[in-house]
């Protein structure tokens with residue numbers, strides 16, 4: 514008897530995927546601007562590819578190395594280098610982008626209530642230990658929080674970013 518559920522084989526998946534990576538649509542940009550662990554950047558890069566987002570990271574040598582190691586995709590994904598996070602976010606905001614923090618914060622929007630992005634949106638992710646730095650909080654237009662019922666204080670930053678990116682992309 515054949516199983517009730519059939520797993521889609523790789524060749525079938527490849528046939529329905531893009532042949533080339535999306536260009537810089539600039540509609541959604543994941544911004545882990547204060548990263549500590551390279552592995553999280555690799556994970557976020559894969560999510561960016563999956564949802565059609567770009568990734569914005571600081572221009573550090575170790576970040577480039579981490580992205581190269583963590584990139585298991587066949588095609589390169591759009592990566593922006595951001596030297597001064599607060600200045601870059603302020604400039605984006607002045608040009609009309611929505612700056613959305615992903616953080617555990619009072620008055621935050623709950624993930625389930627977050628609509629798909631209708632304008633260029635920068636998704637700001639915090640440092641793995643310290644969160645989003647205080648100096649960047651004033652630049653945020655809004656904050657989204659992912660509810661938790663467990664014992665841990667927070668989620669892994671790549672998991673949190675991926676959940677929010679999927680919601681903003683309208684894919685879940």
Ligand SMILES: C[S@@+](CC[C@H](N)C(=O)[O-])C[C@H]1O[C@@H](n2cnc3c(N)ncnc32)[C@H](O)[C@@H]1O
Pocket residue numbers: 615616617637638639640641642643644645657658659660661666667668669670671673674
């Ligand atoms: C490990 S957490 C930072 C720790 C936390 N801010 C603290 O000081 O204990 C790293 C980042 O993941 C994101 N994050 C983790 N869990 C989250 C949640 N439940 N809701 C929203 N963002 C979350 C935030 O961007 C946060 O800055």
